Amino acid sequence: MRNSAIWHRWICRTLLGTFGLLFALPFFWMVSTSLKPLRETMRMPPVWLPVPPQWQNYPDAIAAMGPFWLYAANSLTLAALNVLGTVLSSALVAYGFSRLDWRGRDGLFFVLLMTMMIPFPVVMVPLYGLFRELGWIGTMKPLWAPAFLAGAFNVFLLRQFFLSLPRDLTEAARIDGCGEFRIFWQIILPLARPALLTVALFQFMATWNDFLGPLIFLAREEQYTLALGLQALQSTISGTPWHHLMAASTLVVLPALLLFFLTQKTFLRGIATTGLK
């Protein structure tokens, strides 16, 4: 029994290592390119370890992008607002679609699914007009207010998780005369922490990397986000400064990377019990 466990462990490690290397390749290439002089950046096949590493590319990239720290602050603000709005509203709505039985629930849920099937390009123009009517063009509101209205993706995700929690939990609480909101807040939410963290993480990343939204709705450089600022390093005619672009991209990736690395530990702790307290 012991030997096969060790075998098992090493086979897993090898598989993980090989696949992991393949998956990490884009990131390695990005970092490697960020440390090369411009002429070497696009060479094929690439040199993986640039010697000597051009650390200067990083401050240069920051300078080339413009008000880097302002963009970073904007990205952070938007991300925080979006995460807050999304987690709160999606959990609430998902509860309604999963732990409650009411007429029209499943039909309405299918409508929710259908909203994810509308191709974005054709929706852009009416949406833009709508925001203009509200006077939101020129502000950052179009980029975070909709988060408080529960996006379909996150509602769907949380619904699936809420549905996998045993029925007995809520039944017992209802028999005890507990109100629905209390059940939601005090029983279901704590149990669904891994899922809520997942939603928070994904929303953070989506907002952090989103450049289409800021591109369309922002008209002042002071409001630009990091993702949009990266565009400044892509030139149409004079040739993109790849070393700067990759250095800037690495910097933009780092916060999300750190956040992921730190929070994924809580997934480790999330083994649900059937704890009927």
Add this chain to the structure above:
Amino acid sequence: MTFGERRKTVQGLLFVAPWVLGFLVLNLYPFCASVWFSLCDYSVLSQPVYLGTRNFHDLLQDPVFWKALRNTLLFATVSIPLSTALSIGLAVLLNQPVGAQGFFRTLFFLPCLVPAISLAILWQWMLNGQMGLVNVALRPWFDAINGLLGSSLQPPDWLNDPSWALWGLVLTGLWGTGQAMIIYLAGLQEIPAELYEAASLDGTTAWQRFFHVTLPMLSPVIFFNVLMGLIGALQTFAVPYILTGGGDGPGRSLLFLATYIYQNAFDFWNMGYASALALVLFCMITILTFAAVRFGEKKVHYEGR
């Protein structure tokens, strides 16, 4: 409705109220506007001119539409099963007690964190016909086969060959399974350890446990990921758009429906035609998703029901 039912409906609606508001304002209104546009000739900056169903007639006779449709469906059919298998496999692997799990999980998730522009450049390099990493890795195999059979096969020039470009894209799509993998991992964590203990006490093998405990308990999450994968694959736009520089790829082999819609809306000033295309895409996704939901609702196992 009885009084009890009505009360429950009101309660349900109260909980989902935020979404309903968002739906009416951010989804329904633009959608209805878009349906109206699909019946018009509309260039965004002029008033729409009613045309009846002409856009739809043109659509059915447009060979580029059919090509884009074919590309989109082909891509979805191949990439969804592949990425599902890969992400579940990886999640199971990552759930094993092998140590340094945090490190490995981060590695797999990295491609999802890299900005689209960097990814696209990387794919261009990796899929290069002569010097790309993929072909450099494949060439020894091809040489071996050539040696055995006396043939002169070459690994494909992924990005320039109309017959292979789409498969190159499928390959690059597999790198994005990190997100689905994390969701599977969270789902795996939720499976109570007692179930596995009970099963192994009964003397089952690891494979049996996988098929009889893991998969059923994971089924709500599988359902979610496959559905999201379907909706996402049918709306693929960003990566091919960046890879081809906003164009169609060799022989139009990388033209997806979403790309064609975007081109018509913003490059060709044919927002009316684009809306018609979007409506067709929307209906297609709805039908396929409906079929998937019907199928899934029977097979998926919910503890909470």
Add this chain to the structure above:
Amino acid sequence: MKGRVVVEYWEKWTDFERAAMAARVDEFNNSQDRIFVRFLSVSRVDQKMMLATAGGVPPDVAGLWDLNLPSFSENNALLPLDRLAREAGLQEEDYNPVFWKLCRYRSHLWALPSTPSVVALHWNKRMFREAGLDPERPPRTLAELESFNEKLTRKHPDGSLAQIGHMPQEPGWWLPDFPSWFGGASWDGGGRLLLEAASGRAFFNWLESYPARFGGPELFRLRGAFGNFASPDNPFFNGKVAMILQGVWMDNFIRKYAPAGFTYGVAPFPETDEHPQAPLTIAQTDILVIPAGARHPREAMEFIAFLQKQKNMETLCMEQRKLSPLARVSEEFLRNHPHPYLREFQELAQSPRAQPTLCLPTMKEYTNDMLVYANQVLLGRMSGEQAREEMAARQQKALQAKLERWQRVAQVRTAAWERELAR
């Protein structure tokens, strides 16, 4: 900045091109205290401008491309500038006629040029020398180009191509304009495409001759080895292609990425006509427009007029390493310009046979189709005849649809323009 009128200016440039314009904007802002130009670098400026205009919040000045002009003006996105320009003292005589033409559509002025470009043959002198050709003598006719092509082509022992003299799809950025080198235009300026004319046929036959002479699969394999355009692996820099058609900006890339000791020459790209009266080239320009609904059109025009002054324009173009669109060019500009072949490009631009680039109302569809069909022919997968016929049919239909749309609104539109100009 208090009390000043704020003019919003959206421009597509980044890096040193942006810096060049930013310096002019600063000069303008410092030269007077009534107007402040807020300069914003925007990617996808055409899409964003379109959305903003639809939403009723356009900028006051936008930097677009010449090929945006027909569709934007027809679709009500731009302000006609005839009167504003005249009042600001800008006249046709001050400009190189080909660039002025690019700013006009349906008998109105819609834009003023910012920085222009023309195209020319670029050849690799070292490769010429190695092939036994005089490195200082470029081909003067298309027939000569092809004979040089044969001499410059080398094969590997296994039959695959090692290098080639010329390949139409490298870089392939002017394929829609190419029939001009075969003696004719692609469009009659109105409702008819002329792909069926002799020049269109000759062009597609020429494309077809490539797989016939070099082998479709071999061309394909050679192309597969081309590296990124902006890198030392650009096929023109690393000795894979000896002659290309490129614009005035190519020197920037050569400076950055070509190997040390790279020498190249510039000459008019050869055409079928053996004795042309004057050299042929295609002219393009970045343009400055005032969107319809702009809040401060007069102030916007004041800024644009500032840029059009000879001194400012020449500084801008010199810093962007391009040529000047004006009729008069100062000696200092020609002397101090960092581009080694600027005089040649300036002369080309001033040739009586310099042609404005094709600016169809359906330009994007046309270019997309041309790329797809040209590639199919060059790979030997389709005959030139078939490609030409299919493309002509498709594009004529698309053009027809656009013309119908125009017919529906023509009266209303032109009346509105006249009213705007009479205000």
